[in-house]
Amino acid sequence: MKLTDIYWHLRSDISKIEKELEATVDAKHPILKKASSHLLKAGGKRIRPVFVLLAAKFGNYDIEKVKQVAVPLELIHMASLVHDDVIDDADLRRGKKTIKSKWDNRVAMYTGDYIFARAIEMTTNCNKPEVHQILSDAMVEMCIGEVEQIRDQYNWNQNFRIYLRRIKRKTALLIAVSCRLGALAADAPRDVQLSLYRYGYNVGMAFQITDDILDFVATEKELGKPAGSDLHQGNVTLPALYSMEHDEELRSFIMKMIKGDKPDKKVMKVIIDKIKASGGVDYSLEVSDRYLNKAYKELENLPDIPAKDSFYQIAQYIGKRKF
Amino acid sequence: MKLTDIYWHLRSDISKIEKELEATVDAKHPILKKASSHLLKAGGKRIRPVFVLLAAKFGNYDIEKVKQVAVPLELIHMASLVHDDVIDDADLRRGKKTIKSKWDNRVAMYTGDYIFARAIEMTTNCNKPEVHQILSDAMVEMCIGEVEQIRDQYNWNQNFRIYLRRIKRKTALLIAVSCRLGALAADAPRDVQLSLYRYGYNVGMAFQITDDILDFVATEKELGKPAGSDLHQGNVTLPALYSMEHDEELRSFIMKMIKGDKPDKKVMKVIIDKIKASGGVDYSLEVSDRYLNKAYKELENLPDIPAKDSFYQIAQYIGKRKF
Secondary structure (H helix, E strand, O other), X not given: OOHHHHOHHHHHHHHHHHHHHHHHHOOOOHHHHHHHHHXXXXXXXXXXXXXXXXXXXXXXXXXXXXXXXXXXXXXXXXXXXHHHHHHHOOOEEOOEEOHHHHOXXXXXXXXXXXXXXXXXXXXXXXXXXXXXXXXXXXXXXXXHHHHHHHHHOOOOOOOHHHHHHHHHHHHHHHHHHHHHHHHHHOOOOHHHHHHHHHHHHHHHHHHHHHHHHHHHHOOHHHHOOOOOHHHHOOOOOHHHHHHHHHOHHHHHHHHHHOOOOOOOHHHHHHHHHHHHHOOHHHHHHHHHHHHHHHHHHHHHOOOOOHHHHHHHHHHHHHHHOOO | OOHHHHOHHHHHHHHHHHHHHHHHHOOOOHHHHHHHHHHHHOOOOOHHHHHHHHHHOOOOOOHHHHHHHHHHHXXXXXXXXXXXXXXXXXXXXXXXXXXXXXXXXXXXXXHHHHHHHHHHHHHXXXXXXXXXXXXXXXXXXXXXXXXXXXXXXXXXXXXXXHHHHHHHHHHHHHHHHHHHHHHHHOOOOHHHHHHHHHHHHHHHHHHHHHHHHHHHHOOHHHHOOOOOHHHHOOOOOHHHHHHHHHOHHHHHHHHHHOOOOOOOHHHHHHHHHHHHHOOHHHHHHHHHHHHHHHHHHHHHOOOOOHHHXXXXXXXXXXXXXXX
């Protein structure tokens, strides 16, 4: 099953959001316009808008209202990707050239700023102060997460807690907020909003851990970048953390080999194989499953509507996704 | 007369804003906290909060309400400075090390994002939707201005219109918005808000043109960076634009000598002297005066309260400031 099959019934509303995304980043300025639409065309799963739409089904669903939350959320995600690519010094994302490689770091920085500002501009149409509060809090936390990622880069002694807190800020929070804001925009009851928030948080954690696993187990073709890229850039994720904790020799080898210079594919392959052999991937899958189980549990308390099934299926999909 | 003398009577409210600025950027995260307070301590004229406070005097002045507009405006300005320093590759600002030189470009980018997000977070306390709209529109325009600055860098054929539009977006708009939002936060009448907006726009244009003049006529000590830095970084401002338009030889010389490599002080001195000799500075002063006169004219329609005098004095100060 493909992810899009799960939310096939939302396709017409998603295409409305897609149109709104295009209209929103459409700038008078040619460079910004090109950079933004380059980003839009690169696609993406639009998973945040999907969460918003599904969550809104638990209230009085009105696509016009829900759109005003879904579009800014996706824009904030897009802007953070642009800024990430500056940080990660990434030339490719989803197999396409990044803005920073097609133009330069400065254009990437301001395109990110521009998309952020557009997102904020759009939320001003929404007359629920709580939406603004939740969204801006999430943005603050995301920035802290980004700075933590810089601080923790090439830090081979970080513990699991630091990793989990970082991915919470970087990924899980915005998914949790997507669920909550969808429900809020549709005036769903407060306990439903909070259940959906926790569902989103747990699914988001599992999503990011899976992403971090795939960086070791997927192929270069599937990833659109060489396997092991995270580790190579000093971004220490769960599989590597676990393996280094259980294999001192591997820890020394990684610390010796990875210092931020050009990737050596053969060395990376050795490291990846050792991480797999020492159980780093299996352990991470377990942790991801634990989060998914918590996500399922949150769904139990919610009313039985079709959107609940879709939420189940998305969680299942994340548990099984291959890239 | 010093600028601070003009708004001496506002000092207690300004110190409230200063405290609020500190409290707002105070982050749990050590790097962000250090970077933000480094920035705060570097000071600055806090000219935007001053405009907000003075404009609010034309309505029902309540510092608690006005603060909610003044602090985000200054934060947005600060955030844009941090991102500017990445772009300008500047190591010093106001004689102090920039965040990007004390840490690195990536920390500077996310510190900027963090301060932006904090600004947005704070505006959510303000229950006037118009405030959000005006502020986010200004942020969008500022981003466009920044990208234009990148596009126009080392472009020796740009015309005055392009320069003026760029400084409008980069500087004048946020000052105009400061005036307008101060009046709006204090529920001043709409025509007063709009007069103050236009006053702020004209003063802001004069302010930036003066800044661009000072880059050629002030000393390295006064500027906190070598004279001619703007031109050297390919940022073509009004004095240089005028001189190149009236002196083909000088244009060729500048185009030949300035190509983004290390500054040669002797060559810069020759260029600066030639720009002065060909009337670039005098012409720019005239243009600045034209904007200041428009600013004075806007004030004429406003009620005669002490804040109006302060606005006059600020405009006069900008016309005379030496650094």
